[in-house]
Amino acid sequence: MTMTSYPLPRPNAQTRAYWDGAAAGALRYQCCAGCGHVQRIPRSLCERCQSSRLDWKDSRRTGTLLTFTTVHRAPLPAFKDMVPYVIAIVDMDEGFRVMANALPHCRGGLAIGARVRIGFQDVHGMALPVVEAVVEAAA
Template sequence: MSRPLPRPTADTRHFWDGCATGELRYQRCAHCGEVQLIPRSLCSACQHADLEWHRSGGQGRVLSYTVVHRAPTPAFKDETPYIIALVDMSEGFRLMVNVRGGGATPLAIGQSVRIGFREIEGMALPEAQVLE
């Protein structure tokens, strides 16, 4: 069974194109300054459509995480255990992301991570790497 992958839409294509070139991109509202990721056509704070794309420096801290021991579908059974983390990025947006190294990775709330990319079936997906 092949792994389900994200399907870029008109709103998210620029984000996924960035991943393919090693850039983590996010949106900032030119009207109110709010930053957001998941990409949308409107600002999640003020609903203006005047959104700009920016490149993240890739630095963040773990807000929370979970270790997945039971695969949600057969496509993930060879990957368990793995970690999914919520990461607060230094630019102010929040990212849900897999953690490199799987379930054996030592991780803690507040841990510094850097976002890199992992290629799966031709698609670059963000993943967090623990910083010492």
């Protein structure tokens, strides 16, 4: 797999702090300094009060598995060697959401409602979030 064929995220003004945090091993989320609202995805203004006073906070990196799917057919040639792989959406305890691949060793324990921990995996020099562990099975 060549670096040019693998589609990596492109940090921008709204997401740079997130990706800088990931590179340092921190899962960051955006929170309004005005009203305290946690943004599900980074933006330039608070979606609740429209304030531009947005802070970045470090997450505890635990959350609840909202949904997941197993990909059996690669959508791009760059992913062919990865199939099958699991894509998960996690509602983090702080109120934001993360989409991440699940590492192979924890895929068997995934269930909607399971408590999971997010870590990072280096992919072509960029730290990407991954579901690294199931910390508590779904009830």
